[in-house]
Amino acid sequence: MHKRLILAITLCVLQGALPVLAQQSAVVKGYIKDENNEPLVGATIKNLSTGKGVIAGSLGEFQMSVEPDQEVSLEVSFIGYEKDTVPIHIAPGQTAEISVKLKQAPEMLDEVVVESWQDRAETMHQISLRSIEHIPLPSGSIESMLTTMGASSRNELSSQYSVRGGNYDENLIYVNDIEIYRPLTVKSGQQEGLSFINSSLVSTVQFAAGGFDARFGDKMSSVLDIRYKRPAGFAGSASASLLGASAHIEGTAAGGKFTHITGIRYKTNQYLLNTLQTEGDYKPNFLDIQTFLTYDLTRSLEISFLGSYARNNYLVIPSSRQTAFGTYQQAMNFTVYYEGQEKDIFSTLLGALTLDFHPNKRLTLKLTGSAFGTNEDITYDILGLYRIDLLDNTIGSETAGDSILNLGVGGNLTHARNYLDAQILNLTHRGTYRWDRSNLNWGLTAQSEDFTDKIREWEMIDSAGYSIPYSDSEVLLYHSTVAKNKLTATRFAGFVHNVTSFTTSSTEFFFNLGVRFNYLTTNGQLVVSPRAGVQLVPYWKKKIAFHGAVGWYHQPPFYKEMRDPDGVLHKEVRAQESVHFVLGSTIDFSMWERPFRFTTEVYYKKLDHLVPYSTEDVDIQYLPQYTAHGYAAGIEFKVNGEFVKDAESWATLSFLSTREDRYNDAYGMYPRPTDQLVNFGLFFQDYFPNNPSYRVHVNLYYGSRLPYNTTDYDNPEDYYELSAYRRIDIGLSKSLVTDKFGKRRISDSFLKDLWFSIEVFNLFGFDNMASYQWVRTVSNQEGLPNMFAVPNYLTGRLLNIRLTAKF
Secondary structure, three states, rough: HHHHHHHHHHHHHHHHHHHHHHHOOEEEEEEEEEEOOOOEEEEEEEOOOOOEEEEEEOOOOEEEEEEOOOOEEOOOOOOOOOEEEEEEEOOOEEEEEEEEEEEEEOOOOOEEEEEEEEHHHOOOOOOOHHHHOOOOOOOHHHHHHHHHHOOOOOOOOOOEOOOOOOOOOHHEEEEEOOOOOOOOOOOHHHHHOOOOHHHHHHHEEEOOOOOOOOOOOOOOOOOEEEOOOOOOEEEEEEEEEOOEEEEEEEEEEEEOEEEEEEEEEEEHHHHOOOOOEEEEOOEEEEEEEEHHHEEEEEOOEEEEEEEEEEEEEEEEEEEEEEEEEOOOOOEEEEEEEEEEEEEEEEEEEEEEEEEEEEOOEEEEEEEEEEEEEEEEEEEEEEEEEEEEEEEEOOOOOOOOOOOEEEEEEEEEEEEEEEEEEEEEEEEEEEEEOOOOOOOEEEEEEEEEEEEEEEEEEEEEEEEEEEOOOOOOOOOOOOOOEEEEEEEEEEEEEEEEEEEEEEOOOOOEEEEEEEEEEEEEEOOOOOOOOEEEEEEEEEEEOOEEEEEEEEEEEEEOOOHHHEOOOOOOEOOOOOOEEEEEEEEEEEEEEEEEOOEEEEEEEEEEEEEEEOEEEEEEEEEEEEOOOEEEEEEEEEEEEEEEEEEOOOEEEEEEEEEEEEEEEEEEOOOOOOOOOOOOOEEEEEEEEEEEEEEEEEEEEEEEEOOEEEEEOOOOOOOOOEEEOOEEEEEEEEEEEEEEOOHHHHHHHEOOOOOOEEEEEEEOOOOOOOOOOOEEEEEEOOOOOOOOOEEEEEEEOOOOOEEEEEEEEEE
């Protein structure tokens, strides 16, 4: 492990020294930004004399060599923006600095994927936010958008997603370099509420599905990197629908030294939950307030604050449920009548203060202190009286569809009083040093975690007068968990990471090398994770690029990974490990005189020291008493472009196999809970040919069958399968401020845009499964089981209307 660390650091130093060997006789450098003073990551700066160019970095910065003592024209371009040409004349041995602001082209939509020169080496992909406003999704979250870009999700009520065989807890989410945490004990999509990310506040979104660089922390699957806006002037928005409302306002003060952006969101799933099979009185409401403030103390020192408060209240008083299940040969019906209620409260608070120091244009130093707190209460007492009947499936029978045989009757009483409080304090330093075509990044983090967890839940099952499990001397509970845990942990982490590039006569190369370390006090384990990435861009007539990445990814255990189903903490659990191998290519081409991009990636992940788990809806139950090894392998295809002129659409197709094997058992390899062979996502948009103020948006997603474990945790081969997830959502939007020729109807410039939308969720009413409910009986009917897997279905077809205004 120490040899691996020494080797990675040595390579970083050697790599960073390469550009120094090349002496440039004339240099131009500067920044590329938009009209709102936001950096245009991935903008192209091209020397029209030589045809060679560079790509702007993560801050919009660039630097390139030019011919000395000559008139040189630089063309600056970025997809969705008007080009600009800048003439320069530089004396030999001198350096010129320029700053360019591009104007947005109103007739164009941004590319969905744009890569900076750093991102090319780091497998990061930038996602346009313009389409998120119109994608017809019940959650409306940025995370839901990822399902049409290769990620997988089987629950439209949740913003959780899995990437390349990993579960949701294996994904990193950052906002302004601050790692985001979610409530830990959410068990269903109905409870989840709002995603943390408020799309109205977002400036840029970058996503990596694997092979990401050492700057991003200690998880095994993916990273979603979000930047909130730094406003250049006053603006705002407001939106309302049958599912909730939102608003935001942004602006500047003190001559531009102070910037502020604040958003508030309210969501209620009551209208949506009424399409579930369990009838009752649903009263969910979710509130979220976020703000991001910046102030320039001096020309080189900035202070910023990110704050968030969220409160999710979920109350349901169920009344009844009827579910038809089984097969054509053995059709059954499950009927339940309920008494009682469930009341859950999840409150989270985040505050982060950052000092950003730029002593010169090469060096950036940041210090961030953040605090996150969550209070989670889950309480319920619900009695369910049920019966299972065999149905008459004889075609033409007078009793077709009616009950012909009762297979069992019974009841179950569930009770919970679960309370979790957690506080996470974090202090992080990050630095960047830039020279020539290299960026050296480093960081150090110290984090303290404190958890207090009280669990008291049980379930009693009665079937035909018999308690399950049966005893002739006492009444036994089917399941009972009582635990009280207190955990304090400290983590120390850091990284060194360098990005550089150089060119030959035939190819442009982009490299990144880095290494991370992490030390956790609860298990005393130090892990080292070296990572590397490369992209080659040949100077061919066809615009083709090749990229690859390899790296170690360790995931030290968080509180959830340590707690087993009985509430017992396993503090000795080691860090899970994944070794990524990624190869891919990108082809840019034209069709119908419009731009398109086709991307292919093949990957293999070698997994070890895994903590096995099972899933129930969106709840992940870890089994830290076991350890496993395994793999994940697959291939992904993506195409995006203007299938309709000036309307960006995209489609993804992926194939996956992921399996694991527990150490010291006799079962061998078995599928992991995320082993979904096929995923297909499509977002397509169009407009009326003679009236572009009307737009149609279609979101389609298909995910093949998934394994679903029974409650027998000791036997991993005992599993069912969830049926394929199929969903089509469609929306029709009308701009109310422009006519069919694109001219504004409203002369008042205060109102920039106003859209009215009609959406149909789950257009074809597919019955998608969230989980199974295991119903036990003491039935002695010959050939019939004493345990039935009754499917829990998700939401049905629903009509939604929405009004969105921008000013």
